[in-house]
Amino acid sequence: MGKQKEKISYESALKELEEIQLGLEQNEVPVDELSEKVKRANFLLEYCQDLLHKTEEDVNEILNRDGK
Amino acid sequence: MKYFTLLQLNKSVQKLVHGINKDFWITAEVSNVQLNDHCYMELVQKEGERIVAKSRAMIWASQLAVIGVKLGDNLGDLLKNGTKLLLQVRVTFHEIHGMSFVVSDIDPSYTIGELELKRLETIKQLEDSGLIDLQKSLEIPVVVQKIAIISSKDAAGFTDFMNQLTLNDFGYKFSCALFQTAVQGERAEKEILMQLGKINSDDFDVVILIRGGGSKLDLEVFNSYVISEFIANMDIPVITGIGHQRDETVCDLVAHTAMKTPTAAAEFIIQRSLIFETRISSIFENILGHANAIIQNQKIVLQEFKGGISRNVMNKIHQEKLTLSNEKLLMTKNLQFIFERNKSRVYQISKQIENLDPQKVLERGYSLTLKDGKIINIEDEIIVGDSITTITASKNIESTVKGVNQKK
Numbered sequence: 001m002g003k004q005k006e007k008i009s010y011e012s013a014l015k016e017l018e019e020i021q022l023g024l025e026q027n028e029v030p031v032d033e034l035s036e037k038v039k040r041a042n043f044l045l046e047y048c049q050d051l052l053h054k055t056e057e058d059v060n061e062i063l064n065r066d067g068k
Numbered sequence: 069m070k071y072f073t074l075l076q077l078n079k080s081v082q083k084l085v086h087g088i089n090k091d092f093w094i095t096a097e098v099s100n101v102q103l104n105d106h107c108y109m110e111l112v113q114k115e116g117e118r119i120v121a122k123s124r125a126m127i128w129a130s131q132l133a134v135i136g137v138k139l140g141d142n143l144g145d146l147l148k149n150g151t152k153l154l155l156q157v158r159v160t161f162h163e164i165h166g167m168s169f170v171v172s173d174i175d176p177s178y179t180i181g182e183l184e185l186k187r188l189e190t191i192k193q194l195e196d197s198g199l200i201d202l203q204k205s206l207e208i209p210v211v212v213q214k215i216a217i218i219s220s221k222d223a224a225g226f227t228d229f230m231n232q233l234t235l236n237d238f239g240y241k242f243s244c245a246l247f248q249t250a251v252q253g254e255r256a257e258k259e260i261l262m263q264l265g266k267i268n269s270d271d272f273d274v275v276i277l278i279r280g281g282g283s284k285l286d287l288e289v290f291n292s293y294v295i296s297e298f299i300a301n302m303d304i305p306v307i308t309g310i311g312h313q314r315d316e317t318v319c320d321l322v323a324h325t326a327m328k329t330p331t332a333a334a335e336f337i338i339q340r341s342l343i344f345e346t347r348i349s350s351i352f353e354n355i356l357g358h359a360n361a362i363i364q365n366q367k368i369v370l371q372e373f374k375g376g377i378s379r380n381v382m383n384k385i386h387q388e389k390l391t392l393s394n395e396k397l398l399m400t401k402n403l404q405f406i407f408e409r410n411k412s413r414v415y416q417i418s419k420q421i422e423n424l425d426p427q428k429v430l431e432r433g434y435s436l437t438l439k440d441g442k443i444i445n446i447e448d449e450i451i452v453g454d455s456i457t458t459i460t461a462s463k464n465i466e467s468t469v470k471g472v473n474q475k476k
Binding site: 010014017018020021024025027029031034037038041045048049052055056059062063 | 366385
């Protein structure tokens with residue numbers, strides 16, 4: 001799969017992460033799909049973390065620009 | 069017939085009049101004032117619009133100076149057409165000019181009292197016409213930036229106002245337009261009215277009506293009914309800053325907001341901008357605060373996901389491993405069991421076979437009987453006298469048959 005140029009919203013990425021999490025907890029993931037699901041979860045996590053980081057940078061820039 | 073000359077009659081009258089030799093305090097309305105060195109005027113008494121009494125009067129220059137010292141700046145306002153005065157007069161009669169009064173003193177408190185009565189009347193009129201609160205229903209914009217000023221550029225009040233406004237500590241900028249007018253004296257009422265009329269409510273946020281401190285008479289124009297009426301009907305808020313702390317004019321009452329002085333009016337405007345700026349600053353801070361909180365919160369959420377998912381996956385894998393190793397264990401046990409079971413079966417069979425060994429049977433006490441070297445079986449004939457051999461575990465016995473019992 002690798003890192004696609006997928007543009008999903010933060011919210012929908014979170015939602016998908018939740019679904020994967022739930023599936024694992026309730027033991028609904030067959031061993032075949034385990035590796036793929038983990039890969040996907042990792043991708044989503046990194047995507048969200050990047051998005052969050054960028055947002056934090058933007059907000060801090062505004063903060064600092066205002067001389068606070 | 070006795071007759072006199074005109075001069076004689078007039079001179080007699082003059083003597084009579086000058087014989088009064090007393091000053092009187094009278095109330096009268098001033099009209100036709102002419103102020104040169106001496107002051108000439110007409111005094112009238114009106115009932116409504118109708119004149120019921122009239123007389124000429126004058127003030128000598130010297131006396132005018134004395135009165136001027138007493139009244140100060142009010143002199144100009146008092147000696148104004150239409151003013152009701154309380155004056156001290158002496159009646160004079162001149163053979164040519166006729167009767168006239170010479171004014172020796174003026175009591176300003178009467179005029180002020182009259183003015184006060186007029187003021188109260190004006191207020192009542194405005195109340196009755198429902199005008200007095202009209203302006204209050206207007207709204208001053210949250211931030212005032214475009215200001216129409218009615219004042220005189222020479223007035224101290226105006227300079228105070230402008231200084232306060234332009235030199236404010238916060239760097240706020242305002243756009244002001246001065247509508248120049250006199251703020252006291254005869255021309256004031258007309259000029260103020262005219263300038264008020266020129267103001268276009270689309271161009272400005274507020275109108276500022278200001279003048280500096282002065283006597284009650286100085287401020288009298290701001291008690292004018294026509295000006296107050298006009299202000300009441302304006303659709304742009306009017307803010308007044310007239311005189312000093314104590315003064316309150318009718319304009320102050322009809323205006324949207326009355327401040328005590330021109331400086332206070334400027335402060336009022338600056339405060340609005342300050343409050344607004346503070347408010348949006350704090351809203352902005354609030355927004356930033358919330359944004360940051362959300363970001364930090366989400367960081368934690370993501371961490372938890374990371375932890376949760378990896379935990380769950382490891383658990384799952386571990387679980388599967390356990391399951392597999394359990395299977396293996398189970399299978400091994402089963403195999404072992406099968407082997408054991410087979411081993412013991414084989415052993416049992418071999419033991420059984422062992423026991424069937426004839427030697428073992430003999431050892432158990434059984435014997436074998438032979439005739440003619442062959443094992444006798446059920447069908448064989450055995451008669452008395454036959455020679456048989458009995459084989460036991462330890463010996464072979466030769467015997468001869470003595471008897472045979474056939475079993476049923």
